[in-house]
Amino acid sequence: MSAATSATATGTHLSEIASPLPDGMFGARERLDPYWDGLWVQGSLASWATRTDVEAMNTAGLVNAPAWMLADRDQAVARVREDDRLRDRRINMLGAVNAWRTLTAEQLVAMTGDLGLANWSERAYNKIVADSFNAHLVDLGRFIAPVGASAGSSNAQLIRTTRSEVFDKDIAPHLTYTEHVRVTGGSGWKSAGQYDRHNVLATELGLRVSELCGAEVGAVLGELNCPVSLLSSTSNGGPGEDMMGKTADLAVIRGDGARLAVEITASVSGSFTTKVNRWAKVLANSPWDLTGLMVVFVVAPPVARTSRQSVEREVRTAVSNAVKHFPGTARTGWTADRMAVVRWDEWFPARHHVSDEFFDLSAWRPTGPADERWQRVGLLDIFDVAFEPHPSHDPNLILAAKSYLPGVAHWLRRDLPGVHLWPLVVRASGTDQIPVPGSRNAGQAPATKFAQPPGAASTPRPPGRYGVKTSRA
Numbered sequence: 001m002s003a004a005t006s007a008t009a010t011g012t013h014l015s016e017i018a019s020p021l022p023d024g025m026f027g028a029r030e031r032l033d034p035y036w037d038g039l040w041v042q043g044s045l046a047s048w049a050t051r052t053d054v055e056a057m058n059t060a061g062l063v064n065a066p067a068w069m070l071a072d073r074d075q076a077v078a079r080v081r082e083d084d085r086l087r088d089r090r091i092n093m094l095g096a097v098n099a100w101r102t103l104t105a106e107q108l109v110a111m112t113g114d115l116g117l118a119n120w121s122e123r124a125y126n127k128i129v130a131d132s133f134n135a136h137l138v139d140l141g142r143f144i145a146p147v148g149a150s151a152g153s154s155n156a157q158l159i160r161t162t163r164s165e166v167f168d169k170d171i172a173p174h175l176t177y178t179e180h181v182r183v184t185g186g187s188g189w190k191s192a193g194q195y196d197r198h199n200v201l202a203t204e205l206g207l208r209v210s211e212l213c214g215a216e217v218g219a220v221l222g223e224l225n226c227p228v229s230l231l232s233s234t235s236n237g238g239p240g241e242d243m244m245g246k247t248a249d250l251a252v253i254r255g256d257g258a259r260l261a262v263e264i265t266a267s268v269s270g271s272f273t274t275k276v277n278r279w280a281k282v283l284a285n286s287p288w289d290l291t292g293l294m295v296v297f298v299v300a301p302p303v304a305r306t307s308r309q310s311v312e313r314e315v316r317t318a319v320s321n322a323v324k325h326f327p328g329t330a331r332t333g334w335t336a337d338r339m340a341v342v343r344w345d346e347w348f349p350a351r352h353h354v355s356d357e358f359f360d361l362s363a364w365r366p367t368g369p370a371d372e373r374w375q376r377v378g379l380l381d382i383f384d385v386a387f388e389p390h391p392s393h394d395p396n397l398i399l400a401a402k403s404y405l406p407g408v409a410h411w412l413r414r415d416l417p418g419v420h421l422w423p424l425v426v427r428a429s430g431t432d433q434i435p436v437p438g439s440r441n442a443g444q445a446p447a448t449k450f451a452q453p454p455g456a457a458s459t460p461r462p463p464g465r466y467g468v469k470t471s472r473a
Helices: 051-059 073-080 084-100 105-112 127-134 166-176 177-184 196-212 270-285 308-325 422-428
Strands: 048-049 101-105 138-142 158-161 217-222 250-254 259-265 293-298 341-342 362-365 373-376
Touching: 048 051, 048 101, 073 127, 073 166, 073 362, 084 101, 084 105, 084 127, 084 158, 084 177, 084 196, 084 217, 101 105, 101 196, 101 250, 105 196, 127 138, 158 196, 196 217, 196 250, 196 259, 270 293, 270 308, 270 422, 293 308, 308 341
Parallel strands: 259 293, 293 341
Antiparallel strands: 048 138, 101 158, 138 158, 217 250, 250 259, 341 362, 362 373
16 A cells, blocks of 8 residues: 555545556556446446447448448458467457456556557557457447436447357467467356456456555456366366366465455355355365465445345355355365455445555454454465465466466566466477477588577577567566
8 A cells, every 4th residue: 555645434545556557557546436436227237249230230220330340350350360560469458358258448458558459439549459349259348328328438348258169260270379378378268157247346356456455466367267176276286176167256366376266246146155165165175285275255236235234244144154064174274264255345435445454355254253253354464364385386386377368467467477388389399499490501511400500599489479578568
């Protein structure tokens, strides 16, 4: 937290908190507040347009679509696939959208650091998004305005992955292995689970943790990169708990390698209770010193709902019951120590305001005596939640690969990757070195050995598309 801030009963205004994002790059202080700004007056869904829908409605005379939304599909696919000038920016955009499911234009700029993605209604700025839209890779949406009101800034528009096979059939075969990992995180091109309010809140929370919580945060991962099987796995080859293929909504990886899975919920139902029980079982079976895994449930009912506290009580009850059924052991770690609950408005009590409790992700755990069951804990605080990894476990393995993931906020992935992907491709070809041609003058001079540079040339390096740029996004 900035040293010079003025906290009030409603917290500190985001404009008073130090941020890695300069003015104009849509830091938290400049973005729409997706919880408090009345964006969901018509429920939790936005209004979406697919390329197919726009063409059909334009043909029927129902809309007068701009020319950029009706560009030739095959030409758009070719540009996404072959335009080297914009290649890195396109991959960053697709990787971020794939990781987080749904983002506003402002969130997309903040995540990628690419201001050119801010405005989709002007031809000069929308080429990357427009080509992806016309190629049937992404859908574009906007918040539903009340009757009699018009939509506001185009920066409030939304983007998500579309349901099509275009990526797998037309794009993926033309990517290097590194590029494929950057877009998919090794989990494929996903379009399931489109819940607009939920996804936008998850993206906003991920950005705010990345932007405001300081050096304690090593990385924040979007849903695509948070399968429970990965979060509960160990670096020494120990398999993770599958939890029936489920993922967390996002995950905060602490600087010491501890993993905080985050689940956002607006209500409690039978399926939610089942999810809580599954998490408790996963934690009970995942040794703390081999995973550093914990989970926090963020309660975020609609602002208009007057019973936010009652939803929180129901969530607490579900967690309390789950830790009784799956308590863990002294060896694996007690489950109650690794499950927490917090309300969204405890961290963000008003529009563009943040409480002191957010900076160490303070939440409540069911670790106290019966008469004072729920106790506050700072989940980012290495003293409140100490993590001493087992000697066989490398807690930094996930952090070593974060530079490859555009779904990690760009200022958190500026360092060179701690692990390189190109050697995997080279080894698959049957050698441990990058192949280079032998001498063309084989009859006049000794032939150069395969994979060895001729003459005084330096050791060959991988082509740019097999690495990752870290100077900008």
